[in-house]
Amino acid sequence: MNFLGYVRPDGSAGIRNYVLVIPGGFLAAKICDIVEGTRSILTADSGSGRTSRDRETIARTLIGLGRNPNVASVIVHNLNTGIGYPELKPERIAGEIARSGKQVELIDAAEEGGNFGALEKGVQLAREMTYEASKLRREPCDLSLLSVGVKCGHSDTTSGIAGNPVVGNLFDRIVAGGGTAFFGETTEIIGAEQFLAKRAINKGVAQRILEAATEIETIAKSTGEDIRTVNPVPSNIAGGISSLEEKSLGAIHKSGSAPIQGVLKYGERPPGKGLYFVDNWMSMASIFAGYAASGAQLVMFQLGGGGVRGENLLYPTTAVVAPLMWTTANPKTLAMASTAVDFYSGTVIEGTETIEEAGERLLQTVLDIASGTVTRVENIRHVNPTQIYLRDPCF
Amino acid sequence: MAAKGALKIAENDNVATVLEDAAAGTEVPVRFGRETTPVKALEAIPFGFKIALAAISRGSKVVKYGEPIGIASKDIRQGEMVHVHNIEGARGRGDLARGGVK
Numbered sequence: 001m002n003f004l005g006y007v008r009p010d011g012s013a014g015i016r017n018y019v020l021v022i023p024g025g026f027l028a029a030k031i032c033d034i035v036e037g038t039r040s041i042l043t044a045d046s047g048s049g050r051t052s053r054d055r056e057t058i059a060r061t062l063i064g065l066g067r068n069p070n071v072a073s074v075i076v077h078n079l080n081t082g083i084g085y086p087e088l089k090p091e092r093i094a095g096e097i098a099r100s101g102k103q104v105e106l107i108d109a110a111e112e113g114g115n116f117g118a119l120e121k122g123v124q125l126a127r128e129m130t131y132e133a134s135k136l137r138r139e140p141c142d143l144s145l146l147s148v149g150v151k152c153g154h155s156d157t158t159s160g161i162a163g164n165p166v167v168g169n170l171f172d173r174i175v176a177g178g179g180t181a182f183f184g185e186t187t188e189i190i191g192a193e194q195f196l197a198k199r200a201i202n203k204g205v206a207q208r209i210l211e212a213a214t215e216i217e218t219i220a221k222s223t224g225e226d227i228r229t230v231n232p233v234p235s236n237i238a239g240g241i242s243s244l245e246e247k248s249l250g251a252i253h254k255s256g257s258a259p260i261q262g263v264l265k266y267g268e269r270p271p272g273k274g275l276y277f278v279d280n281w282m283s284m285a286s287i288f289a290g291y292a293a294s295g296a297q298l299v300m301f302q303l304g305g306g307g308v309r310g311e312n313l314l315y316p317t318t319a320v321v322a323p324l325m326w327t328t329a330n331p332k333t334l335a336m337a338s339t340a341v342d343f344y345s346g347t348v349i350e351g352t353e354t355i356e357e358a359g360e361r362l363l364q365t366v367l368d369i370a371s372g373t374v375t376r377v378e379n380i381r382h383v384n385p386t387q388i389y390l391r392d393p394c395f
Numbered sequence: 396m397a398a399k400g401a402l403k404i405a406e407n408d409n410v411a412t413v414l415e416d417a418a419a420g421t422e423v424p425v426r427f428g429r430e431t432t433p434v435k436a437l438e439a440i441p442f443g444f445k446i447a448l449a450a451i452s453r454g455s456k457v458v459k460y461g462e463p464i465g466i467a468s469k470d471i472r473q474g475e476m477v478h479v480h481n482i483e484g485a486r487g488r489g490d491l492a493r494g495g496v497k
Contacts, residue, residue, distance in 0.1 A: 157443035243484030
């Protein structure tokens with residue numbers, strides 16, 4: 001089972017071929033305006049006034065994006081990292097990315113005569129680096145080199161019975177092929193955490209899954225609002241969902257049936273291959289960039305959509321360097337957003353395909369996208385801001 | 396695009412999700428993989444709601460996705476609709492006490 005990818009010095013394989021400019025901000029944005037083939041992260045999370053845990057999360061996200069296989073080479077500048085926190089020093093970020101063997105260039109604005117000198121240097125560097133990247137050719141890569149992250153959202157009746165199980169079947173196929181798959185959304189495993197814990201490879205991992213659910217539930221309660229008074233929501237019940245367990249069990253079916261190898265922090269790189277649970281937040285403004293920092297070359301949004309009107313929600317990616325694809329099992333959603341949805345699994349509901357057959361078809365769609373077919377929203381030039389998943393108060 | 400019958404997800408499920416409005420008294424073809432087993436709907440069951448595939452006695456588990464999704468709060472006959480009127484979540488009982496779901 002192959003796709004055509006760009007082989008990197010560390011043996012990983014990109015499904016895209018970008019030059020990344022980090023951190024986000026004036027210099028990165030202007031370089032990306034001028035030079036085709038570049039990407040940057042747009043975020044207000046600079047690290048200023050943040051705890052060391054949160055600063056490390058920001059650093060991990062930037063480093064992870066730089067190491068993502070979709071990135072050919074990286075420019076790191078110091079315009080937004082001049083505050084002095086050790087975690088965010090440009091030399092540290094550049095050094096950790098360079099361990100992957102990629103070309104990493106540092107720009108020091110103080111040595112370039114300020115912002116505009118740095119801009120000229122950055123533009124010329126980016127032009128040279130995208131030129132070099134363009135010389136790479138795609139070559140056959142094994143499925144074991146693919147990593148995919150998923151989120152489900154706007155869930156309705158079709159999600160739990162078709163949309164999520166078909167994604168889960170895809171995950172089983174990727175894991176069976178030696179690849180890597182990420183799922184998460186910790187709040188939405190409450191009620192199904194025991195089921196997930198049973199799938200952990202060992203007691204330690206099982207314990208970490210249960211702790212993640214307990215931690216988020218405890219935080220939710222500390223706000224004075226019981227999270228369970230809102231879940232399942234009235235529209236879930238009106239749509240046939242009878243309990244929180246039923247909703248959560250539907251949601252986690254996007255993870256398939258493979259053993260869970262570990263629990264990762266937001267943006268953390270997995271220690272090996274296989275299926276990983278990421279302790280993250282469900283917002284698409286946050287989750288996809290985290291998956292990309294963990295190494296996902298492709299991210300998926302499995303959409304119910306029964307409660308969504310029009311195409312308003314079908315944004316392009318916030319995964320910075322990873323394309324976003326949309327799947328749905330709801331025929332009404334498909335009709336509403338036919339120019340944005342990449343894969344339809346309502347066939348399972350209609351009885352024309354089994355979950356296994358749809359899963360095989362989804363794998364072929366994923367391999368096509370991995371080989372260069374653009375996702376339906378990938379050719380829209382727009383960058384949404386990323387909310388890095390920070391856990392602590394700011395000071 | 397017509398949805399057909401009902402869908403059972405896992406081997407040991409005792410409920411299936413109805414995928415086309417079923418009128419009382421009709422035979423609902425319940426699909427599991429490539430197998431189809433008819434179950435007579437004892438009442439009208441709309442799209443997206445669950446039908447009992449077997450009798451479920453009060454206090455026993457309602458199973459979907461191969462996992463318990465709640466406990467039967469009254470005896471449920473094969474072919475009855477299964478929803479908040481005859482099943483209670485085993486988690487979040489504080490919410491139920493406040494009438495949040497009932």
